[in-house]
Amino acid sequence: MTVTPLRPALPAILLEDQVRAALLEDLGRAGDITTYATIAPSLAAEARVNTRQDGVVAGLELARTAFRLVDPAIVFTAHVEDGDRVQPGDSLVTVAGPARPVLSAERVALNFLMHLSGIATLTARYATEIAHTRAKITCTRKTLPGLRSLAKYAVRLGGGSNHRYGLDDAVLIKDNHIAVAGGVAGAVAAARAYCGHLVKIEIEVDGLEQMRDALAAAPDAILLDNMAPDLLREAVEINRRHAGLSPEAYGRAPGRVTLEASGNVDLTTVRSIAESGVDYISTSKITMTAPTLDVGLDVVTH
Incomplete structure (x- = not known):
């Protein structure tokens, strides 16, 4: 009997400490001074995370955690799932909420998403080569x-x-x-x-x-x-x-x-x-x- 494996998953508790450490490293001692200096606290923003390459998505929950830890008011809507194959121009995520935390969480969220998606994408290339x-x-x-x-x-x-x-x-x-x-x-x-x-x-x-x-x-x-x-x-x-x-x-x-x-x-x-x-x-x-x-x-x- 051939069994199709379920998609991998990681418990949320394994993600939070790593994301928190990355945010603390980035925010440093004074926070995001660029955003604080240029964006009024009353402003809201909506942003889309798009891919510019073919690949396999990995790390969405880490990205979600980054935005949540900076401000729970941010609404994170994923349009794909980890493990999905995507093409240039595909929208992966929409985030909406207070502009300051959206911009402050951006780099940490993308760093995890880009790094893990890169590993998943290269692994998929190897797996395709030997699929027969x-x-x-x-x-x-x-x-x-x-x-x-x-x-x-x-x-x-x-x-x-x-x-x-x-x-x-x-x-x-x-x-x-x-x-x-x-x-x-x-x-x-x-x-x-x-x-x-x-x-x-x-x-x-x-x-x-x-x-x-x-x-x-x-x-x-x-x-x-x-x-x-x-x-x-x-x-x-x-x-x-x-x-x-x-x-x-x-x-x-x-x-x-x-x-x-x-x-x-x-x-x-x-x-x-x-x-x-x-x-x-x-x-x-x-x-x-x-x-x-x-x-x-x-x-x-x-």
Whole structure:
């Protein structure tokens, strides 16, 4: 049975502190002195947030929170939802209320919206490149400090998947861990003895012999680091034979070791990596190199 996943969501309580911190950083010690000096407190304004590029929207609730925290009297009307695809000229939001707070909240609201929409948009480009395969694009822990939960939310909106959120929610045994621990089998065994039964264990390998050692240790997942597509295909075949599965059954078989490819992933290579038969492709590019989506706020004049 194919299940269509629900759209990602973030609890409001996770958003407020981050938006509040951004507003306090921007307002500084004296508030928005430009607006205070030029706009009378009695004036009202209506403004529209429009996109100037194709993209995937992410961050609307952060924008809403920014306007609400500056002044609850601002009416924020979203015309799209997070995860929607938009085109140049599309109206995302209308805000209306006292002019001073509308203008003071503008930059923080747009910063979140542009940054997260940029991540969602780039992730969608990667996801489209590999949509004909079973592979999923997934993010890493390489995110801007303090914004990880938001960046990973944007990745999901773009059609990607999330890797671990931090050092505490899954085991990923990398080359340095293996070097210090003394080998693949010992590192996996130590992790299994230390962690609870719900904690997944993944181990990174950089060659097929190391992969065979990893399979014998029975981790939940193996990260194939910096392997060319030909080697990745061999790795998939080794995994299939180790699990005793036919080629037809391999892709949907429960319980087999999950294979993740990483390294040298970009929009020119991701298709060939996905076509090797791996399950996941991890890259930091979707969170660390995504350009912002060009979004602007324009006051409506009557």
